[in-house]
Each structure stands twice: as structure tokens, then as C-alpha cells.
Amino acid sequence: MDGGRKDAGTRVRGGVHSAERHDSAHKHVTGAADYIDDMVEPVGTLHAYLGLSEAAHAEIVSIDLTAVRSAPGVVDVLTAADIPAVNDVSPVHAHDDPVFAEDKVMFWGQPVFAVIAESRLQARHAATLARIDYRPLDAAIDIDAAMAAGGDLVTKPLKLERGSVDKALAEAPNRIIGNMEIGGQDHFYLEGHIAFAIPGEDETVTIHSSTQHPSEAQTLVAQVLGVAANAISVQVRRMGGGFGGKESQPALFAAVAALAAKRLNRPVKIRPDRDDDMIATGKRHDFKVAYDVGFDDEGRILGVEGTYAARCGFSADLSGPVTDRALFHADNAYYFPHVRLKSLPLKTNTVSNTAFRGFGGPQGVVGAERIVEEIAYALGKDPLEIRKANFYGPPGRDVTPYHQTVTDSILDRLVSELEISSDYQARREAILDFNRQGGVIRKGIALTPVKFGISFTATWFNQAGALLHVYKDGSIHLNHGGTEMGQGLFTKVAQIVADCFQVDLDRIRVSATSTEKVPNTSATAASSGSDLNGMAAQNAAEQIKQRLVAFASEKWSVSAEEVTFGPGGVCVGSKTVPFDVLVAEAYMARVHLSAAGFYKTPDIHWDREAGKGRPFYYFAYGAAVSEVSIDTLTGEYRVERTDILHDVGKSLNPAIDKGQVEGGFVQGVGWLTTEELWWDDKGRLRTHAPSTYKIPLASDRPRIFNVALAEWSENKERTIRRSKAVGEPPLMLGISVLEAISMAVASVADYRECPRLDTPATPERVLMAVERLRAHGGAEA
Amino acid sequence: MTDIQYVAPSTLDEAVGAYAAAKGAARILAGGTDLLVQMRAGMVKPGLIVDIKKVAELSAIEKTPEGGFRIGAAVSGAVLEEHPTFGKVWPGVLEGLNLIGSTQVQGRASAGGNLCNGSPAADSIPGLVAAGAIATVQGPNGRRNIPVEQVPTGPGKTSLAPGEILVSFTLPPRPAHSSDAYLRMIPRTEMDIAVVGCAVSLTMDGDTCTAARVSLGAVAPTVLLVEDAAKALVLTKLDDASLDKAAAACSAACNPIDDKRGTIAYRTKVAGVLLKRTTAIAAERAKGG
Amino acid sequence: MATVSMTVNGKSVSGEVEPRTLLVQFIREQLHLTGTHVGCDTSQCGACVVHVNGDSVKSCTMLAVQADGSDVTTIEGLANGDTLHPMQEAFRDNHGLQCGFCTPGMVMSAVDLLKKNPKPSEGEIREWLEGNICRCTGYHNIVKAVQQAAQA
Numbered sequence A: 001m002d003g004g005r006k007d008a009g010t011r012v013r014g015g016v017h018s019a020e021r022h023d024s025a026h027k028h029v030t031g032a033a034d035y036i037d038d039m040v041e042p043v044g045t046l047h048a049y050l051g052l053s054e055a056a057h058a059e060i061v062s063i064d065l066t067a068v069r070s071a072p073g074v075v076d077v078l079t080a081a082d083i084p085a086v087n088d089v090s091p092v093h094a095h096d097d098p099v100f101a102e103d104k105v106m107f108w109g110q111p112v113f114a115v116i117a118e119s120r121l122q123a124r125h126a127a128t129l130a131r132i133d134y135r136p137l138d139a140a141i142d143i144d145a146a147m148a149a150g151g152d153l154v155t156k157p158l159k160l161e162r163g164s165v166d167k168a169l170a171e172a173p174n175r176i177i178g179n180m181e182i183g184g185q186d187h188f189y190l191e192g193h194i195a196f197a198i199p200g201e202d203e204t205v206t207i208h209s210s211t212q213h214p215s216e217a218q219t220l221v222a223q224v225l226g227v228a229a230n231a232i233s234v235q236v237r238r239m240g241g242g243f244g245g246k247e248s249q250p251a252l253f254a255a256v257a258a259l260a261a262k263r264l265n266r267p268v269k270i271r272p273d274r275d276d277d278m279i280a281t282g283k284r285h286d287f288k289v290a291y292d293v294g295f296d297d298e299g300r301i302l303g304v305e306g307t308y309a310a311r312c313g314f315s316a317d318l319s320g321p322v323t324d325r326a327l328f329h330a331d332n333a334y335y336f337p338h339v340r341l342k343s344l345p346l347k348t349n350t351v352s353n354t355a356f357r358g359f360g361g362p363q364g365v366v367g368a369e370r371i372v373e374e375i376a377y378a379l380g381k382d383p384l385e386i387r388k389a390n391f392y393g394p395p396g397r398d399v400t401p402y403h404q405t406v407t408d409s410i411l412d413r414l415v416s417e418l419e420i421s422s423d424y425q426a427r428r429e430a431i432l433d434f435n436r437q438g439g440v441i442r443k444g445i446a447l448t449p450v451k452f453g454i455s456f457t458a459t460w461f462n463q464a465g466a467l468l469h470v471y472k473d474g475s476i477h478l479n480h481g482g483t484e485m486g487q488g489l490f491t492k493v494a495q496i497v498a499d500c501f502q503v504d505l506d507r508i509r510v511s512a513t514s515t516e517k518v519p520n521t522s523a524t525a526a527s528s529g530s531d532l533n534g535m536a537a538q539n540a541a542e543q544i545k546q547r548l549v550a551f552a553s554e555k556w557s558v559s560a561e562e563v564t565f566g567p568g569g570v571c572v573g574s575k576t577v578p579f580d581v582l583v584a585e586a587y588m589a590r591v592h593l594s595a596a597g598f599y600k601t602p603d604i605h606w607d608r609e610a611g612k613g614r615p616f617y618y619f620a621y622g623a624a625v626s627e628v629s630i631d632t633l634t635g636e637y638r639v640e641r642t643d644i645l646h647d648v649g650k651s652l653n654p655a656i657d658k659g660q661v662e663g664g665f666v667q668g669v670g671w672l673t674t675e676e677l678w679w680d681d682k683g684r685l686r687t688h689a690p691s692t693y694k695i696p697l698a699s700d701r702p703r704i705f706n707v708a709l710a711e712w713s714e715n716k717e718r719t720i721r722r723s724k725a726v727g728e729p730p731l732m733l734g735i736s737v738l739e740a741i742s743m744a745v746a747s748v749a750d751y752r753e754c755p756r757l758d759t760p761a762t763p764e765r766v767l768m769a770v771e772r773l774r775a776h777g778g779a780e781a
Numbered sequence B: 001m002t003d004i005q006y007v008a009p010s011t012l013d014e015a016v017g018a019y020a021a022a023k024g025a026a027r028i029l030a031g032g033t034d035l036l037v038q039m040r041a042g043m044v045k046p047g048l049i050v051d052i053k054k055v056a057e058l059s060a061i062e063k064t065p066e067g068g069f070r071i072g073a074a075v076s077g078a079v080l081e082e083h084p085t086f087g088k089v090w091p092g093v094l095e096g097l098n099l100i101g102s103t104q105v106q107g108r109a110s111a112g113g114n115l116c117n118g119s120p121a122a123d124s125i126p127g128l129v130a131a132g133a134i135a136t137v138q139g140p141n142g143r144r145n146i147p148v149e150q151v152p153t154g155p156g157k158t159s160l161a162p163g164e165i166l167v168s169f170t171l172p173p174r175p176a177h178s179s180d181a182y183l184r185m186i187p188r189t190e191m192d193i194a195v196v197g198c199a200v201s202l203t204m205d206g207d208t209c210t211a212a213r214v215s216l217g218a219v220a221p222t223v224l225l226v227e228d229a230a231k232a233l234v235l236t237k238l239d240d241a242s243l244d245k246a247a248a249a250c251s252a253a254c255n256p257i258d259d260k261r262g263t264i265a266y267r268t269k270v271a272g273v274l275l276k277r278t279t280a281i282a283a284e285r286a287k288g289g
Numbered sequence C: 001m002a003t004v005s006m007t008v009n010g011k012s013v014s015g016e017v018e019p020r021t022l023l024v025q026f027i028r029e030q031l032h033l034t035g036t037h038v039g040c041d042t043s044q045c046g047a048c049v050v051h052v053n054g055d056s057v058k059s060c061t062m063l064a065v066q067a068d069g070s071d072v073t074t075i076e077g078l079a080n081g082d083t084l085h086p087m088q089e090a091f092r093d094n095h096g097l098q099c100g101f102c103t104p105g106m107v108m109s110a111v112d113l114l115k116k117n118p119k120p121s122e123g124e125i126r127e128w129l130e131g132n133i134c135r136c137t138g139y140h141n142i143v144k145a146v147q148q149a150a151q152a
Helices: A025-030 A120-129 A143-148 A165-171 A214-225 A250-264 A274-280 A319-328 A361-379 A383-390 A411-421 A424-436 A489-501 A529-555 A579-588 A654-672 A729-749 A763-775 B012-021 B035-040 B077-081 B091-098 B111-116 B125-131 B227-233 B240-253 B264-288 C023-030 C086-093 C103-116 C122-131 C140-151
Strands: A046-052 A058-064 A074-078 A111-117 A131-136 A159-162 A174-182 A195-199 A205-209 A232-236 A268-270 A287-295 A301-311 A338-346 A441-454 A463-470 A476-480 A508-510 A563-566 A569-572 A575-577 A594-600 A605-607 A612-614 A618-631 A637-646 A704-709 B005-007 B026-029 B048-051 B061-063 B069-072 B134-139 B142-147 B152-154 B165-171 B178-185 B196-205 B208-217 C002-008 C011-017 C049-052 C055-058 C071-073
Touching: A025 C086, A025 C103, A046 A120, A046 A250, A046 A274, A058 A111, A074 A120, A074 A250, A111 A120, A111 A250, A143 A287, A143 A301, A143 A338, A165 A287, A165 A301, A165 A338, A174 A361, A195 A250, A205 A214, A205 A250, A214 A232, A214 A250, A250 A268, A287 A361, A301 A319, A301 A361, A319 A338, A319 A361, A361 A383, A361 A441, A361 A654, A361 A729, A383 A411, A383 A441, A411 A424, A411 A441, A411 A618, A411 A637, A424 A441, A424 A618, A424 A729, A441 A729, A463 A529, A476 A489, A476 A529, A489 A508, A489 A529, A529 A563, A529 A569, A529 A579, A529 A594, A569 A579, A575 A579, A618 A729, A637 A654, A637 A729, A654 A704, A654 A729, A654 C140, A729 A763, A763 B264, B012 B026, B012 B048, B012 B134, B012 B165, B026 B035, B077 B091, B091 B125, B091 B178, B091 B196, B091 B264, B111 B125, B111 B165, B125 B165, B125 B178, B125 B196, B125 B208, B178 B264, B196 B264, B208 B227, B208 B240, B208 B264, B227 B240, B240 B264, C011 C023, C023 C049, C049 C103, C055 C103, C086 C103, C086 C140, C103 C122, C103 C140, C122 C140
Parallel strands: A046 A268, A205 A232, A301 A338, A476 A508, A637 A704, B005 B048, B026 B048, C002 C071
Antiparallel strands: A046 A111, A058 A131, A074 A111, A159 A338, A174 A287, A195 A205, A195 A268, A287 A301, A441 A618, A463 A476, A463 A594, A563 A569, A569 A575, A605 A612, A618 A637, B061 B069, B069 B165, B134 B142, B134 B165, B178 B196, B196 B208, C002 C011, C049 C055, C049 C071
């Protein structure tokens, strides 16, 4: 538990590297933590609800909102015609993401209008009364249909190339060409989208938005309303989960609430029901990967060519950087001597897909692991052997497809430690024995690694700000550009500040993220929250600290080196001055006790046209071993055991980091196994509630679950306290479950055929794979 | 928005009176697990909600003079679970009822609500069909009894006449060495309705099966009584050949809708597998009893 | 409109509600007890679990009028003054939460489990909690928290 709490005096309570509990933990268990829907509503608050399209692709012939307007409690109805300035909330300013559809609808569930009423229920019911006539157009719902229709793209594709791949493939002693389908994923944050706008004087409006990206919401709302950014204040204290789903998507809700609030000069709240949230907002991209791999008889990869086609939906949204990141991770941890990778961000008549934990990277990694499997089954080897043979290594085998040199790989050590601690080899032998008996239940085990690049690939996003006030009573107010969505960012950054001043954590209060306090922030995304904001907060703390040191050294006539901040107070020469006494004295001496901190990640650069650069400051690593049982007559499976060893550098907070690893793993397993998104032929999403869309439950957790951090790891780069980012990488540890299921399936054909199990590997898919392998003449061992 | 009235009568006659008088505008509220969701989504807009939880007969569990059980239509799985003998006699019926939703929903969801909702995938129904349960309904014209499998007529539809309320289920007395079981296949362990559900009720004489009823859920527009499967089991020792034949009868009976819960091919395959497994469990229990 | 009266967290309350008003709406909007959350609107996620006459109930599967005369406990009524209920303490100390949105329902559900089954096995805990969805933690620390509370 609280590592620093027991030894007061020698360490501060809640400094860095201690397992401090989440700063809102007490409020969460007592129900006292306010989410936006819990805020006290000012008198006169109105409620907005969206009217969604009922066609996947169609011209709007007519819209009759008479019944909506005359429904009880309705105050106003908004359509595209009511938008004062620009009808667009595209996060990349592609002008393809209207707030309300104008003459065409581009997917089933696209907002066409909003109704504003006295109560949420009234607004919700009124929204069902619209009569809209559509003239249907051809709709491309999935990747195949989009390709067949000519392959329109929502954004410019990327190509990464190194070496002479055509020659390498032609000359390779072994070559396999294949395809893989990788499903999408709904975020299912427990708190759905919500925005609450309160009008102010002149053009101003304050918006409480459940957003990972307040500055973007600010920019886009200003654009919709046609006002300057300084009129818009966006605030968020906490989200009930985000996972990327609240990076670009909240802008729509913020814009509708703000537009209505300014028009009616009353506070307006908008919260879609879960079903509408799932239908109308973007998800993880599903992919189709076409791969062509050449390899030698030892299983070393000689060349890889791959095309990564993604269902992007009707607009660009973040699909450009998402599909880019899929290519950046198409190698996972493996050296491709010759390589050519292409992305195909396809336009479809479905909701525009968006960021989701890993941001395309996981799809790339899953593709790499399929390639490993193909090689292993072709050569009759343990896939782990193939993995080890292809890890990035010494010079000559250390350059990625995007020409960045991998200098920090710790996978050799990490994987061999995990292999031993999980008793992988003996358990694999036992499983092979078990499967040889030929029963209905088969088992599988797999050890899969992850290497994940840390930094926004849009280099300019790698900056952050913080605002720190020390009040004259010695209490500290911290604010930074990062947002709290449960990941513990506020706790970690406060720990950094506590450590800088050597004060106890409870002296620091972190306030809601606000565009008024720290401007021009980046999304809390790309796992970068504590890397960037922790550094910015540290920078602010160091500024104030320097001023305090200068003041103390002058007042007590000692050198600056003789002023040090310790857990018992500030040592000034031979005397110790309590922190709050020093602060009070400094105030009287007119020392500036507030600072704005700033940080930008050094040494990174990326030339997208050339496909070359150093997009990532460093890599985070991890590995997992999972063992599963499958029922070969029904396709049902269960995870018997998972062992994880994950690299977070020198952890800022081991308890919070382990929580991220456990949660990320389970979310990754859900993505690859039970979470299936299903659109019907009309383009309607039919899995839009937890009854049909299955996220993991308590019973789905592995029966045995051992999670450890690689405590010996330190970031080679000078990140905040040598820690590493932790948000996204653990999601990909879930791939070990997919690969273990695949091995269990392969057992029915004596491991001679790669099962080519696509994802999500639902029981149905598993059963069909078992039957396919059996039909291919998989005579039982 | 229309105004909704709410009544919670304490007698069946009052409930039937209020329900029938509303002429189709009323909805019965038992557990509320389906109705309240449908109301929020605007799928149903009742003018009257008749809460039947206070009607004693609908919440009663009693022995019939013949030695069977009569369970009220509003009895929840959680209540039935606590009954001292019901679960020993009808473990399969209880298994199905306990699978409706999660614990907090189980506390409220009832077999009656499950049946009246008309879902072909209702977990509590195959067990009742295999048990040979009779549903008692009461309407403005009095009471009548119908076999449970004749209540649903299609997804969301039942054979109940306007104004009729489901009152109770009567399960027949059990000969010695009888038992039942319910298994279902869903992509995950809990919290959903079945992709395929299979209930088997058996009587054994030594190793020989002397009576059987087989029911499948979620494989056709209504829950099915699969008589061919039962025939394949009766007067056999439940040997592999008989089980294969019964499984084939189950697969042949499948007429599923190909929806997001599982494709036709998958349901058809799994129906046969489930039949064999459910039969094995029921037989084991019957021999033990 | 109908008048409902009930005891909530030990206090008698009453209010005017429409018959369609869900218990969760009454609790959140009229009593301003916002610790009970709405996660899925369809009786599945468990974020809205409260106790009605001592049993855990998803408060979106119940009308406020049905709770007339009942004794209701919400997450706000679980602690004894400043002293947390052992289950609250266990969730807090075992990091059994991240975003916290599912936490109140999860805690209320777990409290009911221990009342019915004071020494549950790990399997029983997992099974009981199937009606409560958490998207952040992977349930690992949640199960640990319930185990710790069972020993308290």
C-alpha cells in the first residue's frame, strides 16, 4: 500500500515512485466524485437531444419537424441552417464532419437536428417525431464494399519502405501470402458523452465537456459559433472513462450544447442514451491486412509487404494518424530487413472511426503476430522461437520500416524472464501432451511481446503546459493540460510536484482541466499524459523552487547550494525552515509564487512524405503468456492463466501503473475475442447495447492472473523520473490470448496448418476454424 | 407525451379488470426488466401500467394436490432458488430462470415476464416446455390452461387474448428417477440471452430412459418442443447412436433467424452438441434421484 | 403525478413523480443523490445499483412508485459518518477503481453479496459481479477488494 506513508520524516507522503492511491478514490467509493451529469443544474437548465438519420447514404428530400416543435416541453429545434458560422467539427479541419447533416446523410445514425426541451425525457421523445424523407444512394458499408466501389479514401494514405522488398520476397526460400480481418471495438466508457454549456456575457460560453481534448473542443466550438477562441472556456474535472473515444468525438456535443445555450441564453445539457452514443460516435477501426512474407528455414523474416485497409467511416476524423500508426506497428518487435507497407484509409457509409487506446497500433501488431504464426506453423516450430529469432537486435538488425533506429530494446531480457517465471516451456510441453490425447477440450499457450512507440506522430502535439500556484499559507494549487479519465494522471503529476517541493501529497490540490488556465493543450492521448504534463508541472515547480532558493539564500546569507528541500522542511545552511514558513516569508518579501511550466519532447522529427524520421522518443515494452482451453464442439473458450511482465520504466506509481496493465490487458482480450460490432445490410449498427455488444465481465478475468512490472527497467531517455508511458501498450498484451486460442485450434490438425483465426475470435469463429482445419484433412495426432 | 397511469392491485380480479378495461393500452409490470427498457426507448407507450407484484397468487409457490408445483407468473428466480424442494425436483427449470440477466435483475425477472415478452431466446422457457408445464391465464372471460409451448406464437407475440394475464405455471408430479437440465450457448458466460438453449427432462429406469421431453430455445421464431429428439431417446440406454439421432433431430428442427447473435450454421451445429450434453446431465441427475 | 414516500439513507423522503419515473431518476434528480450513476440506460451495466429493503437492485429497472414505502440505501448512505463501510475502504485501498463511474454500483452490489454470502469464493465473487460492468480495471483489484472486505 502507500509506500511513503509509514516513514514520515524520511520521505514525503506520496512522492514519486510510491503506490499512492488514486486522488479521487475516497470520493469514488462514497459517491462524492462529481461527473458532469452530477453537477447541480442552474435554474432554467434545458436539455438537448439529437435526431439521428435513418439511412446509411441518402439525399435528404425533406425534413418536417412540425411535430417535434409542437411536442410538450420543446423550446427550440436546431438544424444545419441554424449554425452561425461553420458546420464542421473535423478535428483535422478536413471540413467533412458536419455538426448536422445538410443535404445528404453519410451514415445511419448521423445527427440531422437537435431538439431542446425543458426536460431530457421530453427532448428525447420529441426527437423521435421528425419526418425525414430520404432518396437512397449506394452505400458502402464495409471494407470489401468500399474497395468494390472504387476505394475512395478519407485521407492521404501512407507508404513506408526500406530495402528491396520485391527482390527479397522473390528470392526467399519460403514465402506465404495471406489475409487477416481484424475487428473494431466500441469504447464503452461507463460515462457516455455529455456536454453542459452555460452562457456568459458577450460572446462567452463555458462548456463542461467529457473530453480528452479540451483545447480542440474550444477551437471547434469557436469555429461553429464564429467567435474567437478566447470566448470559449472548456472544462473537465474527470471523465468516466475515455479510451480515445473522447478525443475528437466530444466536440459535436460541446458544439450543440454551446450553440443552444447562446441562442436561448440558458444553460443546456446534452447526454445521449447509451444506444445513441454507440450508434452516433466513432469506434476503433476494423482492418483487413494483406500480407506477403518471405523467410528462411530458421524462421528469420527476409521481407514483408503489407497493405492495411481500414474502415474509416464517412469522414477523415483521426483516420490519417490512426492508419499511420498501424503501419508504424506493423513490425511489432521484429526486424524486417526489406519491407513495404501501405495504408488504405477507406471511406465507408458508417460512423467515422476514431481514436481508441493504441490508435491503430494494435491492429498493426496483431498483423505482425499473424505473420509470426504463419512462419511457425509452416516450419513446425514454436511461435516463440520465431519471435525470438526476429527481435530487433544489434546494429544491422535495428532499423524500423520508418528508418528509426531501435536503441532501447529490452525484449530479450524481458521475454526470457517471463518465459522462466511463467514456466512457459514446461507448460507448453504439458499442453502438447494434453492435446495429444485428442479430447474435446484442447489447450493452447502463447507468449507474445509488444513494443510500442511513444510520442504523437504529429510532432507539434508533443508539448504541454502547467500552472502552479503556491499560496501564502503554503498550500499548492496544480493545474495542467492533461485530463483525468481514471488513469490516475492527476495523482501522478501531483506526486511529481510533491517530490519537487518535498511536501506531502495532501498539500496539493489539482483542479479541473481548463482552457482558461493552460492554453493550447494537446489531447490526453497517445499514452503521453504523464510524460508531457508531468514534465511541464515539474518545470513550473522548479521555477518557483529556484525563486525560493534565491530568496532563502539571500535572507539567511547562505549559498544557493546550501538551500535544499527535504521531507522535514527546507534546509537553509544549518537551520530547517518549514515549507509554509518559508513561503509566508517569501510572500512578504514579494517573491512571485506562481509559475507557468512548459515542456516539449526533444529529438523527435517525422517526414511523412519520405516515410523517414524519428517519430518516437522511445519505446515501451511488455510481454504476456496466456493459457486457454477451448471446447472444440462449441468453440467456447476460457482463459486459464495469464502472466504479464510489463515495462513502465521507473514507475511513477506502481499501483496505478499495474492497474493500467491489468485493465489494458482485459480490454485487449475483449477486443480480440467477444467484442463484435455488427452492421446489417442497411448499414444499421445492431450491436449498440451491452446485451448484444459484449465487453469482458468479472467472470472473464483469467483464472490465474500474475502481473508484474519490470522493476529493473529505466527509460534510457530523460523522461519524467525515467518513467515510461503506460496507457496504451498493455492493451496489446491481450494478443497472447488470441494466439493461445489459435494454438488450441491448430492442435486439431497437429499444428501443421496456421488456423488463420480472424478477430474477434468469437466462439463461432473458433468453432468454424476448428471445423475448417479438420476438413483440410487434419488427421488427429 | 401521454400521461401514464400506474396501478398495483392486490387481487387478480382487479388486475384483470384494469388490464382488460385499458383495451390494449396497458402493460403488465412484473420484474420490469423488459418493460421499463422498452418504455425508455419509446418502443412501447402504455397508457396504464399494471404492477402485478402485489397479487398474492402471482407470487405464490405451492404444491398441487397431484404432487406437482404451481408457481406464480411473477415469481423471480431468486425467490424460487430459496424454495426448499423446487430446485431438487426441477433443477433444469431453475437453471433457466436463474440465467435471466444478472443477479440484480434475477431478483426481479420472472418466468412469466420472460414468456410474455415473446422472445424466442428467453432462457426460462425451454425448461418449462421440457417439463411439460401448463400455463394458466385469466381474462375477462375467465380462466384457461394452455401448454407453455403454445403461448409464444412468434418473436414478441403470444397467443394470449386481449385482456388476459398469465397467472401461473403448473408443473406435473415427478415419477421417481426423473430430472432435468438446461444448458445454453452464448458468446460469454452471463448477462445475455442464449444463442442456443436446450432443456431436457428425463425419467430413467436403471440405465434405460423411459420418458423424455426436449426443448430448444433461440433456434426458431418460438421456443420449440422437439418431439423427434425425445423419441430418439426414449427406450434407449442413451447410447451414442441414440444421442446422435436425437442431436440430428435437434439440428433438423433449427430454423433460426440469422442475426447478430450467431449464424444459422453455428446455431444448427451447437444445438446438437448441447442436446447431448444436456441429456447427459439430466440422466446423471435422474439416476442419482 | 403520484406521491411517493420512502426512507432513503435513514431519512424519510417524499416527492411527486410521474408513474413513468424510474427510481434512479427520483434518487438523482429529486433527491440530488448523484452518487448513483446511469451507465447504460438498459438495466445491464449495474452503475445504478442501490439497496431496496436490503437487496441490491438496479434502480433503472424499478419505477419510483414501486419503491413507495420501501427502505432505500444509496452509496451516500453506506458510510457511518466519517467511517467508511469496510467495502468502501477495501475498494479504496486495493485500487479497485479507476474512472470511478462504476464504483458506487459495484460497491453496493458487493455489499449485498457479503450479506448473503459472507465468505464467498473467488468464483462466487466473479459470478455475483457479472451484473456490474467495469471498463477500466479488468476486475482484478475489484475482486481483491471484495475478498479483503470479506475478511474484515
